[in-house]
Amino acid sequence: MKALAARRHHPMALLVILLLALVATGGLYAALQPQTAQAEAYTDSDVEAGEALFLANCATCHGLDAAGQTDPDGQTLGPSLIGVGAAAVDFQVGTGRMPMQHSGAQAREKPQQMNEEQTRQLAAYVASLGPGPAVPDEEWLDTSQGDATRGGEIFRINCAMCHNAAGAGGALTRGKYAPPVVGVEGKHVYEAMDTGPQNMPVFNETNLSPEDKRDVITYLEALDETGSPGGISLGSLGPVTEGLYAWTIILSLLIGSAVWLGAKAK
Amino acid sequence: MTTTTPSSRKQSSDGDTRLLRLGAVGGDFLDQRLSGAGFVKFFARKVFPDHWSFMFGEMALYSFVILLISGTFLTMFFDPSMEEVVYTGPYTALQGETVSRAFESTMEIAFEVKGGLLFRQMHHWAALVFMVAIFVHMFRVFFTGAFRKPRELNWLIGFTLMILGMAAGFSGYSLPDDVLSGNGLRIADGLMKAIPIVGTYLSMLLFGGEFPGTDIIPRLFTIHILLVPAAILGLIVIHLVLVVVHKHTQYAGPGRTNRNVVGHPVLPVFGAKAGGFFFLVFGIITLISATTSINAMWVYGPYDPSPVSAGSQPDWYMLWTDGGLRLIPGWEFTIFGYVVSLNMLIPMAIYGAMLAFLALFPFIEAWVTGDDREHHLADKPYNAPVRTGLGVAWIVMYLILVLAASNDLIAIALQLSINDLTWLFRISFFVGPVLAFYITKRLCLSIQRHKRDLALHGQETSRIVRTGSGDMIEIHEPLNEYDRWELIAHDDYRPLKAGKGVSSLRAKATSFFFKDRIEPVTPAELRAALEHAGHEKHVIDEATGGDYRTPAEKVVH
Numbered sequence: 001m002k003a004l005a006a007r008r009h010h011p012m013a014l015l016v017i018l019l020l021a022l023v024a025t026g027g028l029y030a031a032l033q034p035q036t037a038q039a040e041a042y043t044d045s046d047v048e049a050g051e052a053l054f055l056a057n058c059a060t061c062h063g064l065d066a067a068g069q070t071d072p073d074g075q076t077l078g079p080s081l082i083g084v085g086a087a088a089v090d091f092q093v094g095t096g097r098m099p100m101q102h103s104g105a106q107a108r109e110k111p112q113q114m115n116e117e118q119t120r121q122l123a124a125y126v127a128s129l130g131p132g133p134a135v136p137d138e139e140w141l142d143t144s145q146g147d148a149t150r151g152g153e154i155f156r157i158n159c160a161m162c163h164n165a166a167g168a169g170g171a172l173t174r175g176k177y178a179p180p181v182v183g184v185e186g187k188h189v190y191e192a193m194d195t196g197p198q199n200m201p202v203f204n205e206t207n208l209s210p211e212d213k214r215d216v217i218t219y220l221e222a223l224d225e226t227g228s229p230g231g232i233s234l235g236s237l238g239p240v241t242e243g244l245y246a247w248t249i250i251l252s253l254l255i256g257s258a259v260w261l262g263a264k265a266k
Numbered sequence: 267m268t269t270t271t272p273s274s275r276k277q278s279s280d281g282d283t284r285l286l287r288l289g290a291v292g293g294d295f296l297d298q299r300l301s302g303a304g305f306v307k308f309f310a311r312k313v314f315p316d317h318w319s320f321m322f323g324e325m326a327l328y329s330f331v332i333l334l335i336s337g338t339f340l341t342m343f344f345d346p347s348m349e350e351v352v353y354t355g356p357y358t359a360l361q362g363e364t365v366s367r368a369f370e371s372t373m374e375i376a377f378e379v380k381g382g383l384l385f386r387q388m389h390h391w392a393a394l395v396f397m398v399a400i401f402v403h404m405f406r407v408f409f410t411g412a413f414r415k416p417r418e419l420n421w422l423i424g425f426t427l428m429i430l431g432m433a434a435g436f437s438g439y440s441l442p443d444d445v446l447s448g449n450g451l452r453i454a455d456g457l458m459k460a461i462p463i464v465g466t467y468l469s470m471l472l473f474g475g476e477f478p479g480t481d482i483i484p485r486l487f488t489i490h491i492l493l494v495p496a497a498i499l500g501l502i503v504i505h506l507v508l509v510v511v512h513k514h515t516q517y518a519g520p521g522r523t524n525r526n527v528v529g530h531p532v533l534p535v536f537g538a539k540a541g542g543f544f545f546l547v548f549g550i551i552t553l554i555s556a557t558t559s560i561n562a563m564w565v566y567g568p569y570d571p572s573p574v575s576a577g578s579q580p581d582w583y584m585l586w587t588d589g590g591l592r593l594i595p596g597w598e599f600t601i602f603g604y605v606v607s608l609n610m611l612i613p614m615a616i617y618g619a620m621l622a623f624l625a626l627f628p629f630i631e632a633w634v635t636g637d638d639r640e641h642h643l644a645d646k647p648y649n650a651p652v653r654t655g656l657g658v659a660w661i662v663m664y665l666i667l668v669l670a671a672s673n674d675l676i677a678i679a680l681q682l683s684i685n686d687l688t689w690l691f692r693i694s695f696f697v698g699p700v701l702a703f704y705i706t707k708r709l710c711l712s713i714q715r716h717k718r719d720l721a722l723h724g725q726e727t728s729r730i731v732r733t734g735s736g737d738m739i740e741i742h743e744p745l746n747e748y749d750r751w752e753l754i755a756h757d758d759y760r761p762l763k764a765g766k767g768v769s770s771l772r773a774k775a776t777s778f779f780f781k782d783r784i785e786p787v788t789p790a791e792l793r794a795a796l797e798h799a800g801h802e803k804h805v806i807d808e809a810t811g812g813d814y815r816t817p818a819e820k821v822v823h
Contacts, residue, residue, distance in 0.1 A: 148359040160575040166565045170576025171674035175683035222359040230559030240672045243582025246394040257546040262318035
C-alpha cells in the first residue's frame with residue numbers, strides 16, 4: 001500500500017486510473033448488458049464439435065457453410081444460419097424441431113434428437129458464425145421476479161391471437177400453426193420470442209424487454225399451475241369442444257335415460 | 267269365534283274413514299274456493315303416449331327449469347355494472363388488473379361464492395343442453411310430420427322458442443364482459459352496421475353510442491334476465507296448452523289410430539315418469555357441471571377491444587352464423603360513397619332463408635299435398651322421402667356452416683390447411699345438401715320397398731326347400747297382423763297434373779314430392795300375396811312333411 005501511495009503522483013498514475021476506470025465500466029457494461037452477456041462461455045472445442053455435428057446433421061439443407069441453400073427452382077431448402085444466434089439453435093434443436101422430421105408447412109415438435117451437450121455445441125458453432133441472440137440468462141427466466149398479471153396483459157395483446165388465450169395453440173394460414181405454449185419450458189418460450197422461429201414474428205428488445213418476456217413466462221407458468229378449476233378442460237379450446245361435448249356425451253346420457261324410462265313401460 | 271280380528275279391522279277402517287273425511291273436507295275447502303276439481307279430474311286422466319323420442323321436448327323444458335333456478339342464484343351475486351375496479355380476488359394471474367365490475371362479480375361467483383362455480387357451470391351447460399334438446403325435439407317433430415294440421419301454429423311457437431333460446435344464450439354469453447364475449451358482441455355490432463341506411467343508427471341505439479360503450483352490459487342484463495325469459499316462459503305455457511288441446515301424436519300401431527291416444531294417464535304413471543325424468547336431467551347436468559369446465563372467462567381476461575384470441579367462437583347454437591362469415595369472400599362495393607358489405611349481407615340473407623324454410627315448411631307441405639285432414643299419427647320418416655330428404659339437406663347445410671365456424675380447430679386437429687378447408691366447405695355448402703337430399707330420398711324409397719315386400723311376403727328365413735320336381739322355394743315366415751298393420755298404414759299422395767284449379771307451380775311441386783312414390787300395399791295385393799303364400803306353404807309342407815329342419819339339425823336332435 002505504501003509503495004502504491006508513494007507512486008500516486010507518478011506521471012503514469014492518471015493513465016493507469018483511466019485505464020482501470022475504462023476496464024471497470026466496460027466490464028460492468030458487459031456484465032449487465034443482457035444481450036451480449038453470454039449465459040455460457042463456449043470454448044473452441046465446443047465450436048469444433050458443433051461444426052462436426054452441423055456437417056453431419058444440418059448441412060444437407062443449411063449448406064456446408066451454414067449460409068443457406070436453395071434448390072434449382074429458387075425455393076429455400078434451408079435458411080442461412082449466420083447471425084441467428086445461439087438462442088435460435090437452443091430453441092429449434094432443444095425442442096426437437098430441428099433436425100426437421102419432414103418438409104412441410106413448418107417443423108413439428110418431436111423428441112429431441114441431440115442431447116443437451118450436443119445442442120450446446122451446435123449453438124456454439126452457430127454463435128461463432130456471427131453475432132445473434134444468446135441463450136437467455138437465468139435472471140430472465142426466474143418467474144419469482146415476474147408479474148403474472150402484466151404478463152397476462154402482454155400475452156392477450158401480443159400472443160393470444162395465434163396461440164389462443166389459454167395458450168392451447170391455434171391455426172395459421174396454409175397448414176401452418178401456432179403450437180401450444182402452456183407447459184413449455186420458460187427458456188424455450190423466451191428464445192421463441194427472441195428469435196421468431198418458424199412463422200412466429202420476432203419480439204426483440206424494442207418490442208418486449210427482457211422484463212416483459214419474463215412476465216409472459218410467469219403468466220404461462222401461472223396458467224399451467226392454475227390448471228382448470230372448473231374440472232375437465234376439454235383442451236381449453238372454447239365453445240366448439242363444449243358444444244361437441246353437449247351433443248355427444250351429455251345427449252347420449254339424456255337419451256339413455258329417456259330410453260330407460262320408456263322401456264320400463266312394457 | 268275370536269273378536270280380535272274384526273275389532274282390529276274396525277279400528278283401521280275407522281282410521282281410514284277419518285283420513286278420507288279429512289281429505290274430503292280439505293278438498294272441498296279448496297274446491298269451493300278454486301273450483302279445481304274439474305281441472306284435476308280432467309288433467310289427472312289425460313293420456314300421453316310413451317316413446318323415448320317424445321321426451322326431447324321435456325328435456326328442453328327441464329333444462330329451462332334448471333336455467334331459471336341456477337340463473338336466479340347467479341343474479342344474487344352478479345353485478346351488471348361497467349364501473350372500473352381493480353381486481354384483488356384470489357385468482358393471482360389477474361390481481362391488480364383493471365376490470366369492469368361485471369367481470370369482477372363473475373370472478374367472485376367463480377372463485378369466492380360458495381358453490382358459485384358449480385352454479386355458473388350448471389347455468390351454462392343447461393343452456394347448451396336446452397338448445398340441443400330444442401333442436402333434437404324439432405328434428406323429431408319434423409321427421410315424423412308432427413307439424414301437420416292441427417299443429418302448424420304450435421310448430422311456429424316452437425320455432426320462436428328456438429330463436430328466443432338463441433337470443434337468451436347470446437345475451438347471457440356477453441354478460442361476463444370478458445374478451446371472448448366482447449368479440450361476439452363486436453361481430454353482432456358489425457352485422458348490424460352492415461345493414462344499409464339504418465345499420466349505424468341501430469348499432470348506436472343498442473350500444474348507446476360508439477361500440478362498446480358502457481351501456482351494453484346493463485342492457486343485455488335486462489334482456490337476459492327479464493325480457494327473453496319472460497317471453498320464453500309465456501310461449502312455453504302456450505306451447506304446452508296446445509299440446510294438451512291437440513293431444514300428443516303417436517306412432518301407428520295396433521289399436522293406435524288417428525282418433526285415439528294410447529298411453530298412460532298423467533296420474534300416476536306419466537306424472538311419475540316425467541317427474542323422474544326431470545330429476546335425471548337435473549342429475550346429469552349437475553354431474554357434468556361438477557366435473558367439466560365451461561367458459562373459463564378468467565383465461566380470456568377482461569374485455570379490451572384490441573385482442574382477439576385464436577379459437578374465438580360463439581356457443582354451438584350460434585356457430586352457424588359465424589360459419590357463413592368465415593366462408594364468404596370479402597365482397598363489398600361502394601355506392602355514393604357508402605360501402606355496401608355483401609360479405610355480411612349475403613350470409614345474413616342465407617340465414618334468414620334457412621330459418622324461413624324451417625318456419626314455413628308445414629305450410630309449404632300442406633299447400634303441396636292439399637291435405638286438409640287432421641293428423642295425429644306420426645309418420646315414419648321413410649314414408650315421406652322428400653320431406654325427410656329436405657330435412658336432412660337442411661341439417662347438412664347447417665352442419666357445414668357449423669364446421670366452417672370451427673375451421674381453425676379442424677385444421678389443427680387434422681393437420682390440414684385452413685385455406686383448403688375453407689374451399690372444401692364453400693363447395694360442400696352447395697353440393698352437400700343436394701347430395702344429402704338425393705341419398706336420403708333414395709334410402710327412404712329403398713326402405714319403403716323393403717317394408718312393402720315384408721308386408722306382402724313376410725320374413726325370409728334363408729331356408730330353401732327343393733320340391734320333388736326340382737323347384738327351389740325359400741320358406742317365408744309371415745308377419746303377424748299387428749306388425750303388418752304398422753307397415754301398411756301410411757298416407758299416399760300422388761303428383762297432380764296442371765289445370766282444373768291446379769296451378770302449374772303446384773303441379774311441379776307435387777311432381778317433385780311424389781313422382782317416385784312407392785304405392786302402399788292395397789287390400790287386393792295383400793289378398794293375392796296371402797293366397798300365393800298359402801299355396802307355397804302347401805307345396806313346402808308336401809315336400810318336407812311340415813318339418814322345416816335341415817337334415818343336419820335332425821341328426822343333432
